Amino acid sequence: MQVSYSHALSQNKAQISLGLITAASGWRAGDGPITELERDIALRALTREAEEFGAEGVVDVKFGIEKVDGPDLHGAPLRRIVATGEAVRFRVAA
Numbered sequence: 001m002q003v004s005y006s007h008a009l010s011q012n013k014a015q016i017s018l019g020l021i022t023a024a025s026g027w028r029a030g031d032g033p034i035t036e037l038e039r040d041i042a043l044r045a046l047t048r049e050a051e052e053f054g055a056e057g058v059v060d061v062k063f064g065i066e067k068v069d070g071p072d073l074h075g076a077p078l079r080r081i082v083a084t085g086e087a088v089r090f091r092v093a094a
Contacts, residue, residue, distance in 0.1 A: 001047045001055070001056070001058070002057035002058075003043065003059075003085075004059045005060070005062075006060070007059055008059060009088065009090075010090075013091070014090070015088040016089050016090075017086055017087070017088055018050075018054070018055050018087040019053070019086070019087055020085070020086055020087075021046060021049045021086070021087050022046070022082060023048070023049045023082070024066065024081060024083070025041040025042040025045070025081045026080060027068075027078045027080050030077030030078050034065070034079075038080075039063055039083075041081070042081040042082060042083040045083065046058060046061070046084075050087040054089065055087035055088055055089055056088065056090050057087075057089075057090075058087055058088070059086050059088055060085055060086050061083060061084070061085040062085070063081055063083055063084075064082045064084070065080070065081060065082070066080050066082050
């Protein structure tokens with residue numbers, strides 16, 4: 001599975017968009033720093049999601065944070081990392 005933070009996987013191959021996909025890491029305590037491990041977990045979940053659609057790659061990958069503030073869960077703030085991207089397949093040459 002190829003992953004790109006830009007809008008294309010390869011400049012030499014045309015790609016077909018399969019659609020936007022989203023995946024997330026698990027919920028963690030909301031008061032600590034965001035770790036590379038959390039981003040990696042969200043990215044791995046995103047590539048698994050892309051594989052389920054038959055994609056060969058994911059482009060335009062971005063990360064965000066979802067939060068649940070303390071009053072919603074009796075004082076326990078939570079957060080998770082969310083990865084989004086566009087699942088793509090390479091166009092077959094004619």
